[in-house]
Amino acid sequence: MEELKVGVIGYGYIAKIHMAILKIFPNVKVTSVFSRTEKKVRGHRNISFYKDYDKMLEKEKLDIAMITTPTHTHQEISCACAEKGIDIFLEKPMARNVIECDKIIDSMKENNIKLFVGHSLRFWSTYANVKYYLENNNSEIGTIQSISSKRLSTFPWSKWFADQKKSGGVILDLSIHDIDYILWILGTPISVSCKASKINKYGMDLFGESITNLNYQNANAECEASWAQPEDYELLMKTKIIGSDGYIEFDEETIYNKEDLQMEDVYKSANAYYNQLEHFFDVIVNREKKFLLSPREAKEAVKVCLASIKSAENEGKVIFLEDF
Template structure:
């Protein structure tokens, strides 16, 4: 139910993640859902009926008709820039799924459109809002395990499974394979945990996927501007699934299983820590965006930050192609 003063939110894309957006909107006081857009009207209508909102197949018509205050973009990556710029030009604040766009140049176009329209943009790097990640960052900042020495992040999953939509494995539409989709989560996690950005990268990748023309694995060595080294190892081929980040200090270690658990070792075996969950990650994102809109301030996951993740990803691909270490710019 829309109350006077609520900001109206529309979501572009009626895929599985649309429900997470609308559930978070419903749970956030001060926001109300108004519309959903998808080129597949049946999908859009199903979501619209469930949330009692309007369904559209044309995002331009929806924005011009509904005039939403906030547009959430949950579309294939190649559509992010086009839709974000149009929405910004019509005065809509943006909740923009990651990766922000296909390239740094596209990020710059979105940033400029947002600046001209004086709107707030939050790039949906959910790593910032996961309870276990927040807990891990507090431990890093506390210094209780000594000096942070290095980070090792590992992610294995069957990336080419039949259930993954085809656009994910077409480079022109996705921007890349497992590293563009999941590797950006890892780059973001490392940057956010260390309050730093990546300054240099050396990477090697492989292309043995069962379909498409994107990479299926990669190993990355990087250093942040603060001099913290980290490795990212990801495989999208068959094998045991893993999603773990080891954070290594001078006086102990953390093992972060994002979305599941956080463990600590002070020289003995890992022991599970109790983590307090205050709200779902998507709810925290929308609360963040709403606060920025009301205060006319920057979101905690700004478009400039989203651009930094794409800059690092581009350095990954340059390094893999050249065989040389690359500076991030």
């Protein structure tokens, strides 16, 4: 395998996590970083810094662009990378709205590049173990009747999240993790409803707590999300799946009745970000393979979140996906 040259566009919290893991892959090298604030990267040598990503795309001979910038910039930057023939790792959410998602997908197809959107729960060991256990048709919990998820956190690390027009608030940025996971298991719901409350950050009001209900023909799901926890609060992520004959309850580290269910491990590593990047590079090198998450699925997660936001803005009105 020839060395893959990666350009990182955006150098915030999640980019630093990804870059630490990129060092593990022997044939992958970060050659350049776009950042308007940083000037150097700890632990990486010979990296060029750019304050203009267009210049970076012009000067660097990149194989891959890792886009970790704020959500409202995703469409413009993704299309610019695609036009240069560069494969893309794009942090979730894909974009702010369905129109922007479609523009990214169209550009990907026109320029024949690979596009992956980083929904990390699909690579989280406990979440992946449960998904594949349910998929193998030997599930001892029977037919799924309900799924309930909680994801409670402090407010994110940067001011731009407070502008709901840029971030989409707690639903599009945080709750989308669990919404995508539920779509992975149950598919697109018939309808969505949501109750949400606002918080004020940096002088801006935005949805900071939400409970989204996803309604299916024979099942329902509930996703609770919060950015309103105290500063010293540790992230809580927890899911319970109830079936006709039993249940599965799990969090980021533990499946509480795993031994009783005789559940096998999908990944050798417990690090979801490593699993995600390993999968990404495998598909980039072996181009006939498919990503675990298609661009269409990433777009669908955005669409369901937007329906949830619309419901929250209309006092919990039921939004039918077919009409949305």
